[in-house]
Amino acid sequence: MSYRITQACNGCGACKKICPVEAIEGNKKELHVIDEAVCIECGVCGRVCPHNAVLDQFGKQCLMMKRSQWKKPRFDNSACMSCNICIDACPVSCLALSEPVDREKYPHGRPYIREEKACIACGFCAEECPVDAVSMI
Amino acid sequence: MNRGFMGKILIVDLGKKQISQEQVPDTVYERYLSGLGLAAHMLYNRIPPGADPLGPDNILGFVSGLLTGTGSLFTGRWMVVGKSPLTGGWGDANCGGTLSPAIKRCGYDGIFFTGISDKPVYLYVDDKKAELRDASSLWGLDAVEAEETLIKEAGQGARAAVIGPAGEKLSLISGICNDRGRLAARSGLGAVMGSKRLKGVVLCGHKRIRPFSREMVNVLSRKCNNWVKFQLPLGPAVGMGLLGALLRILPTAMAMDGMVYKMILRKWGTGGMNQMSPEWGDAPVKNWKGSCVDWPMKKSKSADPDMVKAHEIMKYHCYSCPLGCGGICSINGKYSETHKPEYESVLALGGLCMNEDSDSLFFLNELLNRAGMDTISAGATVAFAIECFENGILTKDDTEGLDLTWGNTDAIIALIHKMINREGFGDVLADGSKVAAEKIGKGAHKYTIHAGGQEPAMHDGRQDPGFGLHYSVEPTPGRHTIGSGLYYEMFQLWKKVKGLPKLLPFEIYHKNKKYRASIDQAMQAAACSKYMNVINGSGMCMFGSFVGIKRTPTFDWLNAATGWNRTPEEYMEIGERIQTIKQAFNIRHGIDPWANKLSPRALGIPPQAIGANKGRTVNIDKMMKDYWEQFGWDTDTGKPSDETLKRLGIVDQQEG
Numbered sequence: 001m002s003y004r005i006t007q008a009c010n011g012c013g014a015c016k017k018i019c020p021v022e023a024i025e026g027n028k029k030e031l032h033v034i035d036e037a038v039c040i041e042c043g044v045c046g047r048v049c050p051h052n053a054v055l056d057q058f059g060k061q062c063l064m065m066k067r068s069q070w071k072k073p074r075f076d077n078s079a080c081m082s083c084n085i086c087i088d089a090c091p092v093s094c095l096a097l098s099e100p101v102d103r104e105k106y107p108h109g110r111p112y113i114r115e116e117k118a119c120i121a122c123g124f125c126a127e128e129c130p131v132d133a134v135s136m137i
Numbered sequence: 138m139n140r141g142f143m144g145k146i147l148i149v150d151l152g153k154k155q156i157s158q159e160q161v162p163d164t165v166y167e168r169y170l171s172g173l174g175l176a177a178h179m180l181y182n183r184i185p186p187g188a189d190p191l192g193p194d195n196i197l198g199f200v201s202g203l204l205t206g207t208g209s210l211f212t213g214r215w216m217v218v219g220k221s222p223l224t225g226g227w228g229d230a231n232c233g234g235t236l237s238p239a240i241k242r243c244g245y246d247g248i249f250f251t252g253i254s255d256k257p258v259y260l261y262v263d264d265k266k267a268e269l270r271d272a273s274s275l276w277g278l279d280a281v282e283a284e285e286t287l288i289k290e291a292g293q294g295a296r297a298a299v300i301g302p303a304g305e306k307l308s309l310i311s312g313i314c315n316d317r318g319r320l321a322a323r324s325g326l327g328a329v330m331g332s333k334r335l336k337g338v339v340l341c342g343h344k345r346i347r348p349f350s351r352e353m354v355n356v357l358s359r360k361c362n363n364w365v366k367f368q369l370p371l372g373p374a375v376g377m378g379l380l381g382a383l384l385r386i387l388p389t390a391m392a393m394d395g396m397v398y399k400m401i402l403r404k405w406g407t408g409g410m411n412q413m414s415p416e417w418g419d420a421p422v423k424n425w426k427g428s429c430v431d432w433p434m435k436k437s438k439s440a441d442p443d444m445v446k447a448h449e450i451m452k453y454h455c456y457s458c459p460l461g462c463g464g465i466c467s468i469n470g471k472y473s474e475t476h477k478p479e480y481e482s483v484l485a486l487g488g489l490c491m492n493e494d495s496d497s498l499f500f501l502n503e504l505l506n507r508a509g510m511d512t513i514s515a516g517a518t519v520a521f522a523i524e525c526f527e528n529g530i531l532t533k534d535d536t537e538g539l540d541l542t543w544g545n546t547d548a549i550i551a552l553i554h555k556m557i558n559r560e561g562f563g564d565v566l567a568d569g570s571k572v573a574a575e576k577i578g579k580g581a582h583k584y585t586i587h588a589g590g591q592e593p594a595m596h597d598g599r600q601d602p603g604f605g606l607h608y609s610v611e612p613t614p615g616r617h618t619i620g621s622g623l624y625y626e627m628f629q630l631w632k633k634v635k636g637l638p639k640l641l642p643f644e645i646y647h648k649n650k651k652y653r654a655s656i657d658q659a660m661q662a663a664a665c666s667k668y669m670n671v672i673n674g675s676g677m678c679m680f681g682s683f684v685g686i687k688r689t690p691t692f693d694w695l696n697a698a699t700g701w702n703r704t705p706e707e708y709m710e711i712g713e714r715i716q717t718i719k720q721a722f723n724i725r726h727g728i729d730p731w732a733n734k735l736s737p738r739a740l741g742i743p744p745q746a747i748g749a750n751k752g753r754t755v756n757i758d759k760m761m762k763d764y765w766e767q768f769g770w771d772t773d774t775g776k777p778s779d780e781t782l783k784r785l786g787i788v789d790q791q792e793g
Contacts, residue, residue, distance in 0.1 A: 021264040021343050029600045038264050040343050081362055081459035083210070088238050088456055091343040093294030100451050106459050127351075130208040130358035 001057040002039035003046065005032050008053035015045035015054065020091040020120060042091055042122035070121035071136035075111050079133035082108035086125035086134050094118040094123060139347035140697035141207045142171045146179070147245045147267060147530070149260055151333050152193055152252030154518035160633065161246065167514040167701070168786065169204035170674025171246045176218040179249060180227075181722045188726075190222035190325075191307060191332035193253045199298065199338060200247035202676010205457070205523055206355040207453070207698040210361050211681025211689065213237050213456030214715035215298075215315075216673060217491060220326040222332075223309045223486050223569060224589040225506040226723035227612040228324030229673075231665040233455030233463070234316035236340070237676050238365030239296035243267075257338040259287065259299075264344065267615060272336035276305060279507035287339045299337035300330045301509030305329050306559050308593075309568035319455075319463075319478045323591065324613055325569075327509050337344035357690050357697060362397070364688040365459045367780035368720040371404050374442035376414065378434045381416030385429065385749040388709025390651065392644040397685035402462040402680055405448075411440040412482070413670030415488055418600035418749025422488045424520035424572055425586045425597075425739050432488045437445020439493040439691030440483045449477060455678065462680060468499040476514075478502040481617075484595035484602030485516025490523060491543035508557040514569050515556065517592035519549055524584040530577060589733035591615030599741045602651060606662055606760045610775075612719035614733040617698060618679050620665025622658070629685040630664050633692060633705040637664050654756040659763035667712030671695075674715060684714035709737045714785040717768060717777045734761065 002023075005015070005096020011029040023039040026032030034045065046054035047070065054062040073086070073095070087095045092115070097109035111134075113119060126134040144163075161175065168179045188194035197219040204212040215237035221228025237305050240248060243262045251262075251766030257272040271545045275283045280301035287297045296315065303311035304327030311327030312320040348354050371377075384390070401409035415422035415432045422432040438444075444466070453463030453476065456654045464477030483504045486492060505512045525531040526541035533540065537555075539562070555563025566573045571590045574581040586592060588608040597603020603621030611619055631637040638657045671691060672682050681689050692705045725728065734757060737743075741754035762772040768782035777787075 014691060023264070035265075041263075042531055054243075055734075061184055072585065079209075082452070082453055082454050083459050084213075084235070084456050084462060085208075088206075088242075090236065090294075093292075103449075103451070107449065108454065124345075130355040 002036035002066065003034050003041060003043065003057060004055045005034055005045070006035060006053045007031065007084055009049045010051055012050060014050065016031060018044050018048050018120065040091060042124065044120040044122060047121065055079065070119070070134045072116065072119055072121065073125045073134050076133045076137045077110055078134070079131050080110060081129065081133070082110065082126070085130065086111050089124040089128040091122060092118045112120050116118055138700065140166070140202045140348050140700055141346070141348045142166050142203050142245055143241050143246050143344070144348070145241075145245050147262070149248065149267070149269070150252045150550070151250055151254040151258065151269070151335060154269055154332065156269070157369070158245070166203065168711065170711055171672065172676050173216050173670060173673035174198050174256050174711065175215065175246055175537060175597040176229070177202045177568070177715050177718045177722070179247070180218060181219070181462055181718050181725075184220055185470035185791065186187055186725050186727070187309050190220045190225070190329060193251065195220045195249050195329055196249050196703070197234070197326065197329045197333060198247050198249040198653040199239045199240060199336070202782055203674055203696055204698055205676040206238045206241050207348035207694070208351050209694040209698065210365070210457055210459050210558050211356050212676045213458055214673070214676045214678050215321070217321045217326045219324075219329045220726065221326065222328050223325030223615070224588065224614055224728075225626050226726055226728040227719045228326055229354050229613055229671065230312055230321035230326050232315060232321035232528070232617065233678065234319045235456050236298050238341035238346065238456050239342065241346050242344045243340050244344045248338065250335060254333065257334045257336050260338060261291065261339045261341070263341040270473050276338045277302065280509045281317050281707065282678065283337060284314065284775045285336055291339050291341050295339055297337050297339045297343045298325045301507055303508045303510035303557055303567075304328055305330040305553055305587065306567070308510060308556070308559070309572060310511045310518065311509050312511050314506065316550050318503065320506055320509065320511065320562060322511035322513065323616060342527045348698040350697050351437060353697035354694060357693050360687055361684070362459050364684055365399065367396070367405055368400055370565070371400060374405065374409070377401070377409060378412035378416055378437065378443065381413035384417040388648060389443055389645050391650050392626045392640045393623055394640070394643060395629070395685050398458065398496070399684050400628060403460055405442040406477055408445045408477065408483060409442050410480050411442050411445070411483050412437045414484065416749070419597055420484045420595050420740065421597050424489060424517075424524045424584060427491070427526070428750065429744060430747050431491070436493050437488065439495045440487050440498060444495065445477060450474070452672050453477070458678065461682065466499065468496065473511075475499060475503040481595050482512035482516070483685065485513045486549070489516050489520040489595070490549055492546050492549055493544055494546040497546045497550060499549065504553065511559055513594050514592045517551055517586060518556070518573060519569045519717060521573065521584050521586070522552065522566055525577065525581050526727065530579045530581050535562060554592040562667040580653045585734045586739050587615060588735040589728070592728070592748070593617065593735060593739060596621065597750060598676045598735065598739060599745065599753045599756050601761065602755045603656075603662055603665070605740050605755040605757060606764060607665070609733055609757060610730070610761050610764050611666065619669045621660050622661065624683070625661040627685065629687065629785055630668055632761070633686045634664065634709055635706060637661070652756070654759040654763060656763060656792055658760065660669050660765050662764050663767035664709070666716050667709045670715035671708050671711035675712065682761050698775060714787065715766060717770070717781060717785055718787050720770065720775070721782065724776050
């Protein structure tokens with residue numbers, strides 16, 4: 001199952017522009033279509049659609065949200081394993097590993113948001129972290 | 138249904154420039170897992186007998202693991218497979234880094250290349266397409282330069298595997314590189330990639346990897362992580378060397394709990410053993426003819442683990458690894474950042490060549506990684522050449538003026554440069570010591586230490602006969618990443634798998650027990666081989682597995698990720714099937730299993746007169762036969778019997 005676009009679409013192209021996997025096709029001012037073989041269900045199309053014309057994988061209508069209201073990942077360093085899973089999970093590569101703050105105490109890197117503006121609030125980093133070190137706040 | 142694997146592979150015909158995808162039936166995963174098992178099934182059925190390893194019929198595969206991306210830990214290993222030009226038989230190489238999940242995120246469990254391109258190309262795959270692109274401008278770049286260029290072009294988040302100049306020049310000891318110098322080094326598969334004129338593979342997919350139950354996988358991962366986090370202070374590294382000396386002197390040995398090794402890895406990485414191993418006879422010295430007497434702690438101090446660690450800027454973790462045994466180091470001189478030299482590299486380029494120069498170990502490690510040449514085989518080939526020089530088989534006329542004496546760092550560096558570039562005398566050595574001995578003649582073969590053409594790693598079968606056995610019987614000979622007496626102790630498989638020989642915690646036994654070839658030993662060795670096939674089918678790391686089967690719950694992870702409900706014994710049978718199909722691959726391609734037997738010197742024939750392994754000989758013939766018997770292979774020929782093939786359901790699809 002993937003996300004779908006309804007007839008309410010006016011072809012503004014906001015979803016197409018932001019989709020991290022280029023799953024959305026459509027000409028300006030025409031109905032856009034999501035390629036279900038490519039869609040990764042990150043939901044960002046639904047968050048940016050001004051006409052709430054996107055349905056999620058369960059058929060539920062997605063509501064547009066202001067970008068300032070999008071949740072962002074926060075990292076719990078006491079639980080983090082420095083294992084890179086969250087970094088790999090991010091479809092827009094906005095996470096990276098920092099250099100250690102205190103090399104003697106903990107010589108391992110820590111994940112951080114390298115490009116806050118690039119984050120699409122998909123939550124994959126939190127979903128894939130096996131030790132609950134990432135939460136979306 | 139979500140089962141952890143992607144269910145598809147990508148087939149790229151480089152000759153015809155055709156790219157297609159294939160669905161893989163669920164039954165293949167059920168019988169072979171993914172990763173190495175899937176690849177073994179593929180290559181056994183698709184590479185025709187007699188195929189030239191550097192010709193169009195050979196298939197080069199990049200595979201991820203079944204557990205990769207499922208939330209399980211230690212599952213960031215990717216593997217390259219193909220018919221090895223170095224051994225002539227089954228070839229595989231294993232590497233960490235970030236490529237393994239990238240393969241699956243493109244929607245595939247494996248990418249397989251056949252044919253030969255008429256010009257240098259690289260494969261680019263993203264969420265929507267797969268295409269071959271021109272790589273003419275990349276040909277000649279070292280592996281790090283090529284990877285950086287490709288990732289810069291493809292964008293952040295792209296992952297790449299590439300060959301360096303060694304692979305381009307078809308060195309039979311070349312490998313395939315990712316993450317700025319991590320190498321899938323063994324079996325000479327870099328040359329296969331070079332022969333196909335395939336410079337790299339660039340992966341930019343974002344597909345979701347969906348296990349049957351991420352929640353169940355995560356519960357297991359959290360428990361595993363608690364074990365990995367447990368760390369005791371280990372004191373200064375000199376203590377490791379002294380412990381090695383103590384272990385040498387004591388008449389007894391103790392069953393090792395992998396938690397101890399885990400703590401060593403966490404603190405120093407594999408290099409934690411740099412001084413300990415030569416002391417207790419685990420590391421070969423001076424082309425396998427020396428011992429701790431030739432390479433005492435005063436000399437091995439050149440690779441003091443604390444000194445190496447002092448160069449570390451930060452720990453390096455492969456994907457999904459909570460341990461972080463790797464390191465990013467800064468060294469003076471040409472390279473400002475380099476991967477921390479691994480134990481194998483340090484010992485092959487250090488003690489094996491009697492090279493005491495610390496800086497050169499860092500330098501050569503980076504140089505060889507960038508060239509895409511195996512540090513183990515390169516070091517071993519140099520050590521072989523030095524011994525030939527010592528015995529007058531080679532002279533300065535042959536070496537173009539190089540004074541190839543033990544520990545002559547400048548000469549070693551110059552020679553390795555020549556090998557990488559195939560310049561002059563370097564061309565003779567660029568394909569490893571066995572090929573070099575054939576070219577040199579004059580009895581040089583006496584000084585080659587190899588198994589089936591591949592140089593063994595820096596673990597001595599005269600100290601742990603299990604290493605000598607696995608070097609000799611594995612379908613990919615010369616590999617140290619499969620089994621040994623020590624590995625069996627650390628895997629602790631008897632805690633989950635019924636019918637295996639049990640050891641008590643920290644059991645103390647007389648060392649002589651190790652040197653009596655017994656059925657118990659054969660069962661242990663067979664269990665290691667089977668288990669490592671499960672590990673490699675899962676994309677797991679051997680070091681993670683060393684923590685012990687109850688703490689690193691491979692079988693439980695597999696059940697949680699796939700939704701299967703299989704017993705450990707059933708998984709071990711899958712491992713047996715993978716091992717047998719690899720052996721059947723070798724038989725089909727004309728390999729005589731006896732011919733893979735390790736060179737006599739490394740088996741203690743004749744035994745050493747001094748040192749930690751004084752007087753020891755590995756009873757290799759009996760051990761090989763006992764091992765084959767465990768698998769139902771003919772004990773005289775090593776060939777899997779028809780009955781065994783039938784029992785395991787291995788059908789020869791090439792013969793119909």
